[in-house]
Amino acid sequence: MTYCVAMRLKAGLLFASDTRTNAGVDHIASFGKMHQFQIPHQREIVLLNAGNLATTQSVLSLLRQRLQGEGEHLLNVPSLYDAAVLVGRTLKEVVARDSAGGGLNQGVDFGANFLLGGQIKGEGPRLFHIYPQGNFIEATEDTPYFQIGESKYGKPIIDRVIKYETTLLPEAAKCTLVSFDSTIRSNLSVGLPIDIVMLRANQFEQAMQPPHRIGREDPYFSRLREGWSEGLRKVFEDLPDEPWFEN
Amino acid sequence: MTYCVAMRLKAGLLFASDTRTNAGVDHIASFGKMHQFQIPHQREIVLLNAGNLATTQSVLSLLRQRLQGEGEHLLNVPSLYDAAVLVGRTLKEVVARDSAGGGLNQGVDFGANFLLGGQIKGEGPRLFHIYPQGNFIEATEDTPYFQIGESKYGKPIIDRVIKYETTLLPEAAKCTLVSFDSTIRSNLSVGLPIDIVMLRANQFEQAMQPPHRIGREDPYFSRLREGWSEGLRKVFEDLPDEPWFEN
Numbered sequence: 001m002t003y004c005v006a007m008r009l010k011a012g013l014l015f016a017s018d019t020r021t022n023a024g025v026d027h028i029a030s031f032g033k034m035h036q037f038q039i040p041h042q043r044e045i046v047l048l049n050a051g052n053l054a055t056t057q058s059v060l061s062l063l064r065q066r067l068q069g070e071g072e073h074l075l076n077v078p079s080l081y082d083a084a085v086l087v088g089r090t091l092k093e094v095v096a097r098d099s100a101g102g103g104l105n106q107g108v109d110f111g112a113n114f115l116l117g118g119q120i121k122g123e124g125p126r127l128f129h130i131y132p133q134g135n136f137i138e139a140t141e142d143t144p145y146f147q148i149g150e151s152k153y154g155k156p157i158i159d160r161v162i163k164y165e166t167t168l169l170p171e172a173a174k175c176t177l178v179s180f181d182s183t184i185r186s187n188l189s190v191g192l193p194i195d196i197v198m199l200r201a202n203q204f205e206q207a208m209q210p211p212h213r214i215g216r217e218d219p220y221f222s223r224l225r226e227g228w229s230e231g232l233r234k235v236f237e238d239l240p241d242e243p244w245f246e247n
Numbered sequence: 248m249t250y251c252v253a254m255r256l257k258a259g260l261l262f263a264s265d266t267r268t269n270a271g272v273d274h275i276a277s278f279g280k281m282h283q284f285q286i287p288h289q290r291e292i293v294l295l296n297a298g299n300l301a302t303t304q305s306v307l308s309l310l311r312q313r314l315q316g317e318g319e320h321l322l323n324v325p326s327l328y329d330a331a332v333l334v335g336r337t338l339k340e341v342v343a344r345d346s347a348g349g350g351l352n353q354g355v356d357f358g359a360n361f362l363l364g365g366q367i368k369g370e371g372p373r374l375f376h377i378y379p380q381g382n383f384i385e386a387t388e389d390t391p392y393f394q395i396g397e398s399k400y401g402k403p404i405i406d407r408v409i410k411y412e413t414t415l416l417p418e419a420a421k422c423t424l425v426s427f428d429s430t431i432r433s434n435l436s437v438g439l440p441i442d443i444v445m446l447r448a449n450q451f452e453q454a455m456q457p458p459h460r461i462g463r464e465d466p467y468f469s470r471l472r473e474g475w476s477e478g479l480r481k482v483f484e485d486l487p488d489e490p491w492f493e494n
Binding site: 152153155156157159160161169170173174175178182185186220223224227228229231232233234235236238239240241242 | 399400402403404406407408416417420421422425429432433467470471474475476478479480481482483485486487488489
């Protein structure tokens with residue numbers, strides 16, 4: 001399984017993903033799910049993936065391979081909308097090819113979801129969720145974040161904290177890590193390290209950095225987990241008792 | 248959808264369920280999902296259900312109808328284990344009958360899950376999760392709780408708080424309501440009122456009471472939701488900021 005979240009806030013974009021992949025519980029491996037494409041000072045694109053690993057790897061291979069070619073690719077499409085169309089089309093191409101085996105499919109789900117976000121100079125930051133069918137939706141001020149993969153455990157804290165006006169730092173970054181903590185505690189198939197990238201809106205001066213990677217030994221993440229866990233326990237203990245059970 | 252949780256703790260049993268049923272978003276109704284069977288001072292049994300409403304209603308109707316008969320029923324089986332066998336068998340009987348339509352099924356899922364718990368004098372409190380296939384598992388000291396229905400949003404808080412030694416009151420009851428709060432906030436298809444029942448271990452003096460029902464106007468639940476929400480926000484704000492983003 002996988003857990004990825006991306007946010008498009010007023011201040012900019014945030015992307016985070018875990019790195020665990022599994023095919024059954026006895027075949028667990030680490031694969032990065034965050035992929036960056038950029039022309040420094042002109043366009044910054046981040047792609048997160050969840051779903052069938054063969055499908056997502058093939059989509060990424062084709063997207064990268066075609067950067068050299070003459071046709072449309074992620075570094076020459078005029079808008080992020082066109083980038084979403086391109087990723088959706090590539091996804092359909094891969095699934096059509098791989099699922100053509102007919103009787104060999106054995107009920108395998110070839111599907112994958114992608115989160116595509118970033119900024120191309122000339123337009124604002126944008127964020128898309130591309131479905132297994134290749135179509136997609138775009139984040140708005142009312143719905144500023146998307147999740148893919150094992151999303152439910154980590155959703156309540158995001159719903160409580162994240163608004164379009166929320167700051168990238170510290171709020172959105174902290175909230176994202178707490179959301180990952182809840183997910184990792186409840187689902188074995190989501191695991192450290194976490195990759196995280198933030199892109200401030202309209203700032204092309206500095207080139208996009210590689211993801212910050214948060215591993216098992218990360219002292220900040222450990223303090224955050226402990227602080228959250230102790231804080232929750234404290235809040236829980238301080239909650240009022242039930243008057244209606246006193247009968 | 249539905250959310251039900253049941254716990255078998257050292258102190259006794261706790262059962263809670265929401266009351267919303269939906270078939271699509273435009274067909275939402277209220278149906279209790281908690282059903283009690285008892286012989287006062289001798290046996291107390293609670294059944295929670297999730298899944299296909301036609302199936303669960305039929306299973307309950309048959310279980311109740313047969314209480315009058317000569318055969319095995321919930322009020323005469325010798326152990327709670329046998330009660331679980333009986334519920335599983337009745338479930339399979341209903342699904343076999345209803346799904347026999349062949350071409351009429353139109354992909355409908357006839358399945359249902361049940362949580363069955365209680366105490367029959369002569370044995371300790373027991374709790375079972377009965378699967379759509381009619382087989383079942385029993386709660387142990389290591390795994391003292393089960394959830395059915397929309398379980399993920401409300402799982403993290405239970406995982407953090409509930410151990411076999413946790414008190415029924417106030418801890419398990421409060422934790423259950425917080426778990427429902429998280430679920431209701433994140434999933435429209437789970438809704439108030441909540442039904443909740445607690446059975447202290449080995450106490451047959453008082454007959455089992457009907458569920459305590461917590462509705463929209465319940466002042467205690469409102470205070471709990473507010474206290475939890477404000478407490479979480481406060482803990483979140485007090486979490487340390489990320490040193491690794493200061494570059």
